[in-house]
Amino acid sequence: MSEVLLITFIISLLLMSTANRISTYLNILVFQGFILFGITLFSLSEMNTVNLILILMETIIFKAIAVPVFLRTIIRRNHINREAEPSVSNFVSLIIITFIIVVSMMLSTQIKNPSLNKTVFVVSLSNIFTGLYFIVSRKKIITHVIGYLIIENGVFILSLAVGNEMPMMVNLGIMLDIFASVLILGIFFNKIGDVLNDPDVSQLQNLKD
Amino acid sequence: MISIIIIFTASLFFLGIVNKTRSLVSGRKGPGIFQPVKDILRLFGKGSVYSSTSSYIFRIAPSIYFASVVIAIFMVPHGNVPGIISFNGDFIMFAYLLGLGKFLMIVAALDTGSSFEGMGASREALFSMLIEPAFFILMGSFALFTGYTSFYSIFNTLHFGNHISYLIGGLSTFVLLLIAMTETSRMPVDDPKTHLELTMIHEVMILDNSGIDLAMIMYATLLKMVMYGSLITNFFIGGLPLFMSIPMFFMIQGSLAICIGLIESFMARFRMNHNPQYILMLTSVSLLVFFVVLLILTKFN
Numbered sequence A: 001m002s003e004v005l006l007i008t009f010i011i012s013l014l015l016m017s018t019a020n021r022i023s024t025y026l027n028i029l030v031f032q033g034f035i036l037f038g039i040t041l042f043s044l045s046e047m048n049t050v051n052l053i054l055i056l057m058e059t060i061i062f063k064a065i066a067v068p069v070f071l072r073t074i075i076r077r078n079h080i081n082r083e084a085e086p087s088v089s090n091f092v093s094l095i096i097i098t099f100i101i102v103v104s105m106m107l108s109t110q111i112k113n114p115s116l117n118k119t120v121f122v123v124s125l126s127n128i129f130t131g132l133y134f135i136v137s138r139k140k141i142i143t144h145v146i147g148y149l150i151i152e153n154g155v156f157i158l159s160l161a162v163g164n165e166m167p168m169m170v171n172l173g174i175m176l177d178i179f180a181s182v183l184i185l186g187i188f189f190n191k192i193g194d195v196l197n198d199p200d201v202s203q204l205q206n207l208k209d
Numbered sequence B: 001m002i003s004i005i006i007i008f009t010a011s012l013f014f015l016g017i018v019n020k021t022r023s024l025v026s027g028r029k030g031p032g033i034f035q036p037v038k039d040i041l042r043l044f045g046k047g048s049v050y051s052s053t054s055s056y057i058f059r060i061a062p063s064i065y066f067a068s069v070v071i072a073i074f075m076v077p078h079g080n081v082p083g084i085i086s087f088n089g090d091f092i093m094f095a096y097l098l099g100l101g102k103f104l105m106i107v108a109a110l111d112t113g114s115s116f117e118g119m120g121a122s123r124e125a126l127f128s129m130l131i132e133p134a135f136f137i138l139m140g141s142f143a144l145f146t147g148y149t150s151f152y153s154i155f156n157t158l159h160f161g162n163h164i165s166y167l168i169g170g171l172s173t174f175v176l177l178l179i180a181m182t183e184t185s186r187m188p189v190d191d192p193k194t195h196l197e198l199t200m201i202h203e204v205m206i207l208d209n210s211g212i213d214l215a216m217i218m219y220a221t222l223l224k225m226v227m228y229g230s231l232i233t234n235f236f237i238g239g240l241p242l243f244m245s246i247p248m249f250f251m252i253q254g255s256l257a258i259c260i261g262l263i264e265s266f267m268a269r270f271r272m273n274h275n276p277q278y279i280l281m282l283t284s285v286s287l288l289v290f291f292v293v294l295l296i297l298t299k300f301n
Helices: A002-018 A022-043 A049-077 A090-109 A118-137 A141-161 A168-195 A201-206 B002-025 B035-044 B056-074 B090-111 B115-146 B151-157 B163-183 B211-237 B242-266 B272-296
Strands: none
Touching: A002 A022, A002 A090, A002 A118, A002 A141, A002 B163, A002 B272, A022 A049, A022 A141, A049 A141, A049 A168, A090 A118, A090 B272, A118 A141, A118 B272, A141 A168, B002 B035, B002 B056, B002 B211, B002 B242, B035 B211, B056 B090, B056 B211, B090 B115, B090 B151, B090 B211, B115 B151, B115 B163, B115 B272, B151 B211, B163 B211, B163 B242, B163 B272, B211 B242
């Protein structure tokens, strides 16, 4: 069952590469949060109940509800344009993300370690690379935050591969980390919104001493 | 043999159900479900008008297009009854027969010398080029999965056991349905009801055809839609006996028609530059099917 959800997760990446609006990105992030909930539920069932409930709460409350709501608030408060404004066309993005998935499949065949779950590895690796690609190819700062969250989802899936031994502290560390980064980026973003009216990364090139 | 009879029967009401669904959703009564076939029959009774600039290619293209679709239908099996033509690797011939028909339509459109038709031909060629890898990766995955290379053996040995094979079934139904909707120029890619030449794809290619030629093109498109529908049906009927599989065939065709009608009612046509990415997505999804097949066969781990 968790394989089905993992494949659905990859399809959400493909959908994200063709989306045109920021709100679609956020919807897909919510969707990914729910899928992560399902994957955690199915693959970590042997785990200590308290830890399991904590991780499930993290996926559902944090990834699927809190962060998207927070990002939506930022978008509304700063009057960010709803267009995603990628710097390359969506067609090229789709080709690149398909290429990323194929490459991570090919990479995973090179690993001979039998204890590694290859499906989880492929999904997490393609998530991390897709997140990096999103950060590189999108103009707005808010999409950089979204790319960062995609990378974080990828890291979370990778940690599920060793899930049953994963101590709670690692998980808390992840949670604190993204909480801090989203908060800092949010505040930073509000400040940028006050100073510059159009938060576009390309304008940062105009900064001089 | 049985598949040809039921495909031709289903083609009588398929487009009618699509149009009826669209009418009912938009609150109209709509024409009867045999209206598209009646239109085609009326066109069959009329003579053709040919432009003086067009050559013999323009005259033979509709017949070859129609014939290629009919021969492709000969290869479609039904459950455990093979198609009339069935040999190893027949899905490759299936794809290229459809390709031959499409090639002649494109050449005929260029032959008329109309600038609009050239534009439509260019778009049709681009979209067919993007669809082809999706179909081949999908059928190749199934060939790998079952170990056979003909439609009949693939569909006959295909059986769904666990969760992950239902995923394959779902994804391949999705891919085939969208391939069918793109190939027959239905809504999200192309709007068959549009009246502006600049936004048309398939319709603009057949602007100059009339009478019996137009009827053949329209009926071939209709048959193509049902043909893809029967490929989808084959995923589900497997080795069921005929008295169960034939009603199931008509049920699945009917639900596909309603599904297409609903999609057309609730979606707007894509902007022309969004179409390639939409179609390329099918290739990506069929690559995922390939990935899942590798996973099942444990070639991967």
